[in-house]
Amino acid sequence: MSAAGLLLAIPASAADAGPGAPGIGDPYYPTYGNGGYDVSHYDLRLKYQPATDELEGTATLLATATQGLTRFNLDFALDVSEVRVNGRVAKFATSGEQELEITPATPLAKGQQATVVVRYSGVPGKVKRYGFTSWQRTPDGGVAANEPESAWWWFPSNDHPLDKATYDVSVLVxxxxxxISNGVLVSQSSKLGWTRYNWRQNKPQATYLATLAVGKFDITRNTTAxxxxxxxxxxxxxxxxxxxxxxxxERTGEIIDWESGYFGPYPFSAAxxxxxxxxxxxxxxTQGRVFYSPAQFAGGANPSVIVHELAHQWWxxxxxxxxxxDIWLNEGFASYAQWLWSEHEGEGTxxxxxxxxxxxxPADDPFWTVKPGDPGAANQFDGAVYDRGAVAIQVLRNKIGDKAFFALLKAWPAQHQYGNGSxxxxxxxxxxISGKKLGPLFETWLFTAAKPAAPPAAPKAGALRAAPAAPQAEPKSWKQIAATHTIHDR
Known part of the structure; x- marks a missing residue:
């Protein structure tokens, strides 16, 4: 939300108000997110009992109406006991799988700021939506971490990356x-058998990147150089x-420093x-505090998966x-970061x-039927989005040359920092940046459901060669890279 938006005069009448849309307009997930408002901040005050998986919460959302609103929706799946808008009790109802419909006592005018307070409770581990749950029960607590949705199981939100906000998360356990949550641990205090952890994420964060984990943890603290x-x-x-x-x-700090050389300064206040x-x-x-399943390390240490997830902090x-x-912008580049790490480690360029x-x-492999640039919701995390997506980036690198390519890797995160891109x-x-027309390259490698013909060999090293006469030798890094492919088995 811009400072200019704060200064807008509030219209005297909300006569043109209407209900906000129940979805933000994403073709893959029509019911996800909502229309009619923009959230700037979430303040979550929670109490969680690990023994019973019971969660109580009060969520305070700071939002601005982007249209006149007689009613608006939040995405949420737990039981709500009370809603207030600008201090006044609001009517609420549920519909669909995760729609919380809120009717304020007085309609909101376009440009008007609103404070929305939602009191709620529930047992998130027992809640399923669309046939699944994003809340993982553990022997000593619970975890919220999933993509593209996990917020519904622990806080009400406008659940789409287009509406990013800052967060304060206070949890009593x-x-x-x-x-454990995102950002910096601001304070921690104990009283009468309970401990409160106060976390702050001061940079805009998409709802699916917010995480919560409660359990018996060994916490390590360090700083980078x-x-x-x-x-x-x-x-x-x-x-x-x-x-x-x-x-x-524990190599997180080292890898962040290394990736900063490619993508620019690390964008958040903690890692x-x-x-x-x-x-x-x-x-x-999950932003600034990545979630890893322990199975990722069943075969031994794997810094490659750390490289992948930390590259996402930019991409x-x-x-x-x-x-x-637009998932290729996330997964293709995080996968390509692993390839750059392979070069760094001398295990394959x-x-x-x-x-x-x-x-x-081969050409008849279903692998090539998935279009990384528009894979469809069912194939959003298909291996081709990662692997074919990374090949497409190498083709782009060959096409525009290293100077333009590495300038591009820094320019994109810099120009769109804390925002969105397509x-x-x-x-x-x-x-x-390159001065080249790239439409055919993007169409062939990202938007065509067929194996592309290999580009002709370039006069210097670095071109994807056509139809190798001999079988390719497996790069030393491939087994470790392939071991991370379960990162998209959600």
Whole structure:
């Protein structure tokens, strides 16, 4: 929300007001998000009992109406006891899978600021929507971490990356348990057998990137050479995966420093990750505090998955997609970061990895039927979005040359920092920086459901070669990169 928006005169009449849309307009998820308002801040005051999985909460949302509103929706799945808008009791009802319909006592005028307070409670582990849950029960608590939705199970929101906001998350848990969330731990205090953790995320954050984990954690604290706080947390019952998880996640500061050389300054006030005792296999780039399933480290330390998730802090978190069909901007570039790490470690160049992926999938492989630039909701996290998406980036690098390519890797996060972007906007920026027309390249590699013909070999090293005469040698890094592919098995 801009400062100019705060100064707008509030119209005297809301006669032209109407209900806000129940969805924000994303073709992949028509009911996700809502229309008619923009949230600037979430203040969440929670109490959680690990033994029973009971969650109580009061959410205060600061929002601005973008139209006259007689009614508006939030996305939420727990039981609501009271709603107030600008201090006055508001009527509320539920509809669909996750729609909380709120009718304020007085309609909101376009440009008017609103404070929305929602009191609620529930047992999130028992709640399913669309046949699934994004709340993971653990032996000593619970975790909210999923994509593209996880907020509904613990706080009401406008659940789409287009509406980003800052956060204060205050969580009361029994002594001996810890509460992990995004950003900086502002304070911690204990009284009468309960401990309160106060977390602050002071940079805009998409709702699906907000995370909450309660359990018995071992928390480590450190700083990078530049003074960036790094806070990591590990469940105390990770068993055989404990050492490998720590050997990987504790490299967070080192990897952030390395990635900053490619993508520009780290965009947030804190960094870190956490590994709770969950049975899942995926990881999520929850902003500034990445969620890792311990299964990611069942085969030993894997810094490659750390590289992937931390690359998302620029590609997906600081710059979020405009709609979910733009997922390549998140996953393609996070995967390509792993390829750059492979080069850094001397275990295979990005070109060798591109050649390997291309050679491993014959033309009739369904792999090529997924379009990374518009994969469809059912294939949003298909392996092709990651692997074919990364090959497309190498082709782009070959086309525009290293100087323009590495300038582009910094320019995109800088120009769209804390906002949103689309593939079309990225293509336009790439064309501006390189001076080349890139429409055919993007169409072939991102929007065509067929194996592209390999581009002709360039006169110098770095071109994707056509139809190699001999089988490609597997790069040394490939097994570790492939081991991270479960990051999208959500």
């Amino acid at each position: 029994p002594d001996g348990s810890a509460a 530049n003074g960036l706080p790094v806070i990591n947390a590990y469940s105390k019952d990770l068993g055989d995966n404990d050492g490998a998880a720590r050997a990987s996640i 870190g990750g956490y590994a709770p005792n969950v049975p899942t296999h995926y990881a999520v780039e 997906g978190d600081s710059v979020s997609l405009s709609r979910w069909s 990005a070109q060798e990895l591109a050649d390997w992926v291309y050679s491993q999938h 593939i079309a906007e990225f293509q336009k920026l790439a064309e501006k």
